[in-house]
Amino acid sequence: MKVANILCMGAGYVGGPTMAVIADRCPGLRVTVCDIDAGRIAQWNSDRLPVYEPGLEEVVRRTRGRNLFFQVLSPEAIAQADLIFVSVNTPTKTYGEGAGMAADLRYWDSSAREILAHATGETVVVEKSTVPVRTAEAISEILHTHADGRRFFVLSNPEFLAEGTAVRDLERPDRVLIGHEGSEGSRAAAEALAAIYRQWVPEERILLSGVWSSELAKLAANAFLAQRVSSINAVSAICEKTGADIGEISQAIGMDPRIGGAFLEAGVGFGGSCFRKDILNLAYLCGQYGLQEVAAYWKGVVELNDYQIARFARLVVESQFNTVAGKRIAIFGFTFKPGTNDTRDSPAIGVCRHLLEERACLAITDPQGLAHAREELQGAAPEVEFEPDPYRAAQGAHAVVLLTHWPEFAGLDYRRIFAAMEKPAFFFDGRRQLDAALLHEIGFNVYAVGSPPKTRF
Ligand code: UDX
Ligand code: UDX
Numbered sequence: 001m002k003v004a005n006i007l008c009m010g011a012g013y014v015g016g017p018t019m020a021v022i023a024d025r026c027p028g029l030r031v032t033v034c035d036i037d038a039g040r041i042a043q044w045n046s047d048r049l050p051v052y053e054p055g056l057e058e059v060v061r062r063t064r065g066r067n068l069f070f071q072v073l074s075p076e077a078i079a080q081a082d083l084i085f086v087s088v089n090t091p092t093k094t095y096g097e098g099a100g101m102a103a104d105l106r107y108w109d110s111s112a113r114e115i116l117a118h119a120t121g122e123t124v125v126v127e128k129s130t131v132p133v134r135t136a137e138a139i140s141e142i143l144h145t146h147a148d149g150r151r152f153f154v155l156s157n158p159e160f161l162a163e164g165t166a167v168r169d170l171e172r173p174d175r176v177l178i179g180h181e182g183s184e185g186s187r188a189a190a191e192a193l194a195a196i197y198r199q200w201v202p203e204e205r206i207l208l209s210g211v212w213s214s215e216l217a218k219l220a221a222n223a224f225l226a227q228r229v230s231s232i233n234a235v236s237a238i239c240e241k242t243g244a245d246i247g248e249i250s251q252a253i254g255m256d257p258r259i260g261g262a263f264l265e266a267g268v269g270f271g272g273s274c275f276r277k278d279i280l281n282l283a284y285l286c287g288q289y290g291l292q293e294v295a296a297y298w299k300g301v302v303e304l305n306d307y308q309i310a311r312f313a314r315l316v317v318e319s320q321f322n323t324v325a326g327k328r329i330a331i332f333g334f335t336f337k338p339g340t341n342d343t344r345d346s347p348a349i350g351v352c353r354h355l356l357e358e359r360a361c362l363a364i365t366d367p368q369g370l371a372h373a374r375e376e377l378q379g380a381a382p383e384v385e386f387e388p389d390p391y392r393a394a395q396g397a398h399a400v401v402l403l404t405h406w407p408e409f410a411g412l413d414y415r416r417i418f419a420a421m422e423k424p425a426f427f428f429d430g431r432r433q434l435d436a437a438l439l440h441e442i443g444f445n446v447y448a449v450g451s452p453p454k455t456r457f
Pocket of ligand 2: 159160161162163164222225229262263264265266267268269270271272273274275336337
């Protein structure tokens with residue numbers, strides 16, 4: 001099976017960077033990235049890309065117009081493709097059966113129908129989006145209803161990149177997982193896809209598996225990662241009550257090689273487009289198969305995360321003498337993690353909404369996330385300022401609430417910030433980024449997640 005033309009449907013956080021790296025590493029391939037959103041395509045073809053990722057601009061500059069092309073989805077693009085990645089979004093369903101839990105597959109379904117309408121000859125269709133287990137089977141059924149002599153092979157190739165490190169993760173992946181249906185043709189299709197990755201990924205990191213294992217592995221990987229965050233956050237709540245310190249605990253338990261040190265940073269909670277969605281999807285799937293106890297176990301991970309966000313937001317109000325009404329509060333960081341402009345499901349959304357309900361006036365600062373923050377908090381306008389300069393955001397504020405550990409925040413002059421604030425000045429460190437002892441010495445009342453507060457009264 002020969003692959004020369006690749007198409008990706010969906011030019012989002014996953015599709016855009018993934019295709020840019022494939023084009024960069026495989027100059028012999030022609031890679032076209034399509035989207036139904038013409039505005040998004042225009043951004044990909046401009047100097048200001050719609051996705052902020054360190055290193056991405058350089059890769060796009062090298063490849064765009066050479067063997068990487070961004071265009072609005074067209075029948076010709078589908079007809080010319082030998083292999084089609086589908087990377088459209090699969091949000092949590094908001095309607096009907098499974099609302100609030102199951103994955104909404106309508107974009108996947110319509111993409112499959114577009115492929116069926118316009119593909120020619122033999123086409124490999126690759127699931128890049130996270131999808132419920134057995135989606136490949138359903139897609140395969142749609143594609144084979146009116147194949148008319150054409151052949152389709154559906155593979156699962158989940159993406160494990162993390163935002164903020166996407167380019168590095170794509171260039172040096174821990175593993176590339178390719179699920180196939182087991183038939184001879186499907187195996188050959190998986191081999192053709194593996195051959196693309198072999199151009200820069202060591203052979204031993206490319207795993208071939210059954211298609212359902214591949215689909216479930218993606219959900220399980222995200223569930224395990226999120227579960228670690230909820231576990232350490234659960235311990236952080238005990239720390240705050242008992243006077244133990246979560247930083248010391250993370251270090252002590254992380255040195256056990258069976259536990260490992262990664263993903264043990266306590267904080268205001270996890271966010272992003274994947275963790276909540278994938279766990280709820282996993283729990284829904286378990287429920288569908290009658291595995292209620294398993295579903296409840298995974299749902300607990302999300303519930304603990306919601307608790308952590310609410311707990312932190314309440315702490316901000318309670319510590320300031322139970323009222324923030326009319327008080328200016330500076331929010332440092334709105335994206336769900338540093339290194340991205342993505343604010344989807346960011347804990348900042350919940351914290352800010354809670355403070356707004358308590359009638360606080362917010363001044364939000366973020367190095368990359370202000371445009372999306374504005375969209376997330378639409379309607380709250382007069383009470384919210386969006387301020388690129390953190391010093392200005394903190395000017396006259398009663399409190400600074402740090403929600404994303406952007407390196408930019410570590411380098412600020414906190415004596416200057418303290419001097420310009422109302423007194424008593426409060427600092428709530430939702431990411432344990434800053435030196436609490438130093439902030440306390442400057443004069444702040446400091447509340448860091450997972451540590452006893454350092455107050456001045
Ligand atoms: C991806 C995966 O698809 C999702 O399943 C995974 O869990 C997270 O990562 P992401 O790239 O982050 O999603 O989503 P997004 O940035 O929203 O991009 C999806 C793109 O697909 C959008 O640009 C949207 O316009 C496009 N789209 C959507 C299509 O081109 N066709 C459609 O029918 C629907
Ligand atoms: C995640 C997975 O890591 C990735 O493999 C998958 O493909 C997509 O989902 P992403 O959501 O981009 O990636 O970021 P990640 O680094 O996993 O962080 C998710 C959230 O967990 C962030 O809000 C982060 O701040 C939080 N987190 C992470 C913690 O609170 N503590 C930690 O120790 C680690």
